Amino acid sequence: MGDLENNVEKVEVPPFFICPISLEIMKDPVTLPTGITYDRESIEKWLFAKKNNTCPVTKNIILDHVDLTPNHTLRRLIQSWCTLNPLSGVERVPTPRLPISKPQILKLLKDLKQPNLQMKTLKRLKLIVLENETNKRSMEAVGAVDYLANVLADQNNVTSSYSSAGEYSDDDVEGFELDTPADEALGVLYHMQISETGLQGLFAKTGDFVDTLTRVMQRAASYESRTYAVLLLKSMFDATQRMQVATTMSLKPEFFAELVNVLIDQISQKATKATLKLLINVCVWGRNRIRAAEAGAVGALIDILLDSTDKRVSEMVLLALDQLCQCAEGRSEVLKHGAGLAVVSKKIFRVSPVASDRAVRILHSVAKFSGNTGVVAEMLQLGVVGKLCLVLQVDCGSKMKERAMEILKMHARAWNNSPCIPHNLISSYPS
Numbered sequence: 001m002g003d004l005e006n007n008v009e010k011v012e013v014p015p016f017f018i019c020p021i022s023l024e025i026m027k028d029p030v031t032l033p034t035g036i037t038y039d040r041e042s043i044e045k046w047l048f049a050k051k052n053n054t055c056p057v058t059k060n061i062i063l064d065h066v067d068l069t070p071n072h073t074l075r076r077l078i079q080s081w082c083t084l085n086p087l088s089g090v091e092r093v094p095t096p097r098l099p100i101s102k103p104q105i106l107k108l109l110k111d112l113k114q115p116n117l118q119m120k121t122l123k124r125l126k127l128i129v130l131e132n133e134t135n136k137r138s139m140e141a142v143g144a145v146d147y148l149a150n151v152l153a154d155q156n157n158v159t160s161s162y163s164s165a166g167e168y169s170d171d172d173v174e175g176f177e178l179d180t181p182a183d184e185a186l187g188v189l190y191h192m193q194i195s196e197t198g199l200q201g202l203f204a205k206t207g208d209f210v211d212t213l214t215r216v217m218q219r220a221a222s223y224e225s226r227t228y229a230v231l232l233l234k235s236m237f238d239a240t241q242r243m244q245v246a247t248t249m250s251l252k253p254e255f256f257a258e259l260v261n262v263l264i265d266q267i268s269q270k271a272t273k274a275t276l277k278l279l280i281n282v283c284v285w286g287r288n289r290i291r292a293a294e295a296g297a298v299g300a301l302i303d304i305l306l307d308s309t310d311k312r313v314s315e316m317v318l319l320a321l322d323q324l325c326q327c328a329e330g331r332s333e334v335l336k337h338g339a340g341l342a343v344v345s346k347k348i349f350r351v352s353p354v355a356s357d358r359a360v361r362i363l364h365s366v367a368k369f370s371g372n373t374g375v376v377a378e379m380l381q382l383g384v385v386g387k388l389c390l391v392l393q394v395d396c397g398s399k400m401k402e403r404a405m406e407i408l409k410m411h412a413r414a415w416n417n418s419p420c421i422p423h424n425l426i427s428s429y430p431s
Contacts, residue, residue: 011090013025014081016074017074019038019042020036020038020056020057021038021039021043021056022039022041024039025078025093026038026039026075026078026093027040027041027093027094027096028040029071029075029078030043030070030071031068031069031071032055032066032067032068033066033067034055034057036055036057037074040068040096040134041132043068044068044132045133047066048133048136048193049133049193066137068134070098075093075095075096078093079092079095097131099131099132099134099135099138101138102138102141102142105125105128105138105139105144106142108124108128109142109147112150112151118151118181122151122181122188123184125144125148125188126184126188126191129188129192130191136191136192136193140192140195140198144188144192145189145194145198145201145202146201148185148186148188148189149189149209151182151185152186152189152209153208153209153212154182180221182216182225183216183221183222186213186216186225186229186232187225187228189228189232190228190231190232194235196239200239200240202236203236203237203239203240210233210236210251210255211252211255213229214252214254214255214258216229217229217230217258217261218254218258223265223267226258226262226265226267226271227267227268227270227271230259230262230274230275231270231274233278234275234277234278234281237278237281237282238277238281241281251282251291252291253295256291256292259275259292259295259297260292260295260297262275263275263276263297263300263301263304264300264303269313272313273312273313273316276313276316276317277316279297279320279323280316280320280323283320283323283324284323286326286327289323289326289327289329289330290327290329290330292324293324293329293330293332294329296333297324298321298324298334298340299336301317301320301321301324302321302339302344304317305317305318305321305343305344305347306343311351311355314347314351314352314355315351315352315355315358318344318347318351318354318359319354319358321334321344321358321362322358322362322365325361325362325365325366326365328370331365331366331369331370335370341363341366341378341382341384342382342383342384344363345363345382345383345387347359348360348387348390348391353396353397356391356396356400357397357399360388360391360400360404360407361403363379363384363388363403364403364404364406364407367407367411368406368407368410371410371411373414376411376414377414379411380414380415380418385408385418388407389404389408391404392404392408
């Protein structure tokens, strides 16, 4: 649109041709129930991608049910005006393709039940869902989520390659190829950007869909599918915080094993952050902490912390480690890792106040519940004690100072004569 915008600067553009959001000539004008017209791409992004429920111009009118009515009259006027100004470099706005109708989508969804049409139909659905936001909402409205979830739940699709894939052309969307109907269905589900209500519906399947996505991650042929699965899981848990009690308490060891694999493989920054958020969410429950620790989550988290230069990733790793250190299995894994205590201590004052607070909380858990003679000596050798003394001297949160002081009090006899203790603290050092 940039070239067109530069060209039309030479002529006066009728103001009602301009979208109130993009401030550019509308290519596909649509009218809201408020009577105001916008370019389809701009208003769809406002309503669906940014999840607003008000008219951008009026602001105070709540849009419960959004119908985007094509303004054919205005589009034809814009096209005619463009045709009348060719000498000014104005190009004619092409006639847009109409969004696919709900009956058309329903027919495609029913075709999913026919094995010989399934792969071809899924590819068609992927094209549709990537085309525009209206198609996404229409697909969800006619029940596409359940159809696609059923494809994923089909164990033949999840566990075996699609033997007939060669029958179809390699016209996959966005340049990536997925090998099975389950992979294709997962890609469609992810790109649908399912609403909160739809995500809650997936979660309401008594945990079955979580198991299904776990199996997809176990057998996925591509990084894309594993990424889509973990992002979809994160969205489900985010959307169902009030419903998580019964489901998160029954999460299986395989679920945590796959999350750990995603962290170890470092598929993408997006997948890593989604996995960290998932661990933080589900490890609120003690049983899940134990399962995560047994799956190797602590070692994977420490390895990430050693290499990470991303502030948010470091914060999330420390948040997850803090939760895992609230169980004996988690603390044991931190101590087993050669760099565990050292890297946690090193992050104090080097990332953010949030990271510093969580690092001290981790050290507090280790010192309080796992602080045997060897651990206490290691904390001194690694400079952890010196860092805790520094916490007492700088301006930081009172809770953080209290925890640091408590750690020092716990092991005062072992550390009181240490040369790492600043001389100005000796007189007030806890005895």
